[in-house]
Amino acid sequence: MARVKHAKAAANYIHHSKNPKAQHNAASHLRKKRDREVINVPGWEHLRETASQIKMHTLSNLDKYLEEFERKATQNGVKVHWAQDGNEMNEIVYGILDQHQVPYLVKSKSMLTEECHLNDYLEKRGIDVFDTDLGERIVQLSKETPSHIVVPAMHKTREDISELFHDTMKTEKGNLDAKYLTLAARKDLREKFMNARAALTGVNFGVAETGTVTIATNEGNADLGVNKAPVQIHCMGLEKMVPRQMDLSVFLRLLGRSATGQSITTYSSHYQRPKPGGEMHIVLVDNGRSKHLGMEDFWTALKCIRCGACMNTCPVYRSGGGHSYGYTVPGPIGSIITPARDINQYDDLPFASSLCGSCSDVCPVKIDIHGQLLKWREVIVDHGIVDKSKSIPMKMGSKVLSKPSWYRFAGSIARKVMKQFPGLVSSMVKDWTRGRELPEVPKESFRSWYIKNKKKNDK
Ligand code: SF4
Known part of the structure; x- marks a missing residue:
């Protein structure tokens, strides 16, 4: 894979994007909404600390909780699969769909399946995928990738979307009414939902004591897909585990507020067992997470609950756009998880930061993001893979x-x-x-x- 050059990609975005301010404005708006919401929660800092402690404990005992989760889910009638990497996850999902002769899949937002390129994999094998989250659908129709983990089409303006929908769904040219455009997408997807024989979702939390998966959405698309289609599949990264059902009371209070400045996401759905006559599969995916967990200086990055708050506050992300990170998870958290996956490909990303520390301040699970960015720089320099334009002046400077x-x-x-x-x-x-x-x-x-x-x- 090509080495990511963040500064070059960000400059390209700033100079050639039709709307270089779109991402900046949308992210700043979310940051302000978050602040307004958070200030009204008594004991917010205590909540963050509790969430951090729960995650540290879970990650320190991950083997035990994963096994407990598998045991409980299996007892509930769920088929649990383990995937070592993205390819294995894709093979498992394809195997399930192929066994049921499913012509297409309705999928709700899942950054894990983006990370593992599931859509491409299935489409090459003749299975269509319809992303049903509005933002995901927009980037899918644009043949792009998400620029933000919570708001995938953050880089698009209403004008862009109106034009796209006109080209792909024959909506009225130039109509910028958000309700009109949303209804058009809804109508387009409705038929897919109604006839779907399989639905796939990502997972926000997997609860070990009950074998339940919890999914937070604002559009209800995950629920519509899962409740209608006989086969439901949930793909979950290993780090999504929490020990007890009651832990969700901490995380769900933090997630919506940190992500979009809502006191709670509109739907928090809990799936525990298959519907009568249906099948429920959970795919537990490693894809580099175990290796990351073994890194003494960086394992706490796995506490991340993917709220996107660190992106919304980051001046580098806001100006340079989400695509310039070259990875599914951009922004400050992306810059500390990517080198853990492949240091040679992503060695530039820890340098894409002003180290202002705002990311660490807003992180609901208290990851020391800017501290880890600095530590990664040290590791990258020690590896001797830092760019000559940086290493030569630094060596001269140190002399x-x-x-x-x-x-x-x-x-x-x-x-x-x-x-x-x-x-x-x-x-x-x-x-x-x-x-x-x-x-x-x-x-x-x-x-x-x-x-x-x-x-x-x-x-
Ligand atoms: S690192 Fe923290 S702020 Fe960033 S996405 Fe993860 S949980 Fe949210």
């Missing part, structure tokens, strides 16, 4: 800074060059000066100024 005499000499040369050839210096650091001006060159170094003034004051 110069380690000897006062070299530092003084370099400072005097730099002042002279900056004074006489400002254009040359500017072009040498053009990435830095693109949005800033070079600082005014001081007449002398701080050191000589200090010595002079100290002498004056001592007299």
Whole structure:
């Protein structure tokens, strides 16, 4: 896979996107909504701490809880499958659909199936997939990938969607009415729901003590699919586990508020056993999570409940767009989980951050995101895979800074060059000066100024 170059991709997005501000505006709006909602919850910090502790405990005992979950789910009549990687997950899902001769699948939002490229896999084998979450449907019809984990079409404006629906669903040209457009998508999908013989969803939480899966949506599309189709499949990453049903009272209060500034998502559905005459499958997917869990400095990133709050607050994500991360999960959390999956492909992402720490401040499960971003930089430098444009100046800088005499000499040369050839210096650091001006060159170094003034004051 090609190495992701975030800065280049983000520049491309800013310069060539029709609406480079769309993502920024939508994410900022969600961040403000979150703040307004969170301020009204007494003990919010305590809730975050509790969620963090529950997740740390679960991840530390994940083997035990996964086995308990499998046992309970099997007792409930659910068929539980284990997939080591994305390919295995795709094979399992295809196997179930093929066994039932299913011509198509209705799917509600699942970032895990995006991560494992399930749609492509099934479509190549003759099974159509209809994404039924409105945002997912929009990106599917656009032949794009999600730019945000909660709001997949965040980068689109109403004008884009109106044009897309006109081209694909023959809606009235130029009609920008949100209700009209939503109803058109709903009508288009309704027939698919009604005749579906299989439905697939992602999972927000898997409860070990009951073998239940919990799915939070705002559109009810997961419920419509699962309750109508005889075969239901739920694909779940291993880290989605919580020990007890009562733990959901903590996580569901945090999730909606952090994600979209709602006190709770419109539907929180719990599936425990197959419908009469139906089949229920749960696919537990590893795909790099066990390896990640074994990383001493980074395992707590698996606490993530995929609320998207860190994306909404991140100045780099908001400006550079979600697609510039080259991975299903973008933004600050994407930048710390991707190198755990493939350090060579995603070594650039931990550098796509101002390290302002806003991501860690909003994270409902208290992941030290900016701390891990910094730690990944250290690991990447130690691996020797950092870009030469970064590593060479850093090595030179460290040599110069380690000897006062070299530092003084370099400072005097730099002042002279900056004074006489400002254009040359500017072009040498053009990435830095693109949005800033070079600082005014001081007449002398701080050191000589200090010595002079100290002498004056001592007299
Ligand atoms: S890292 Fe935290 S803020 Fe970001 S998506 Fe995960 S839970 Fe939400």
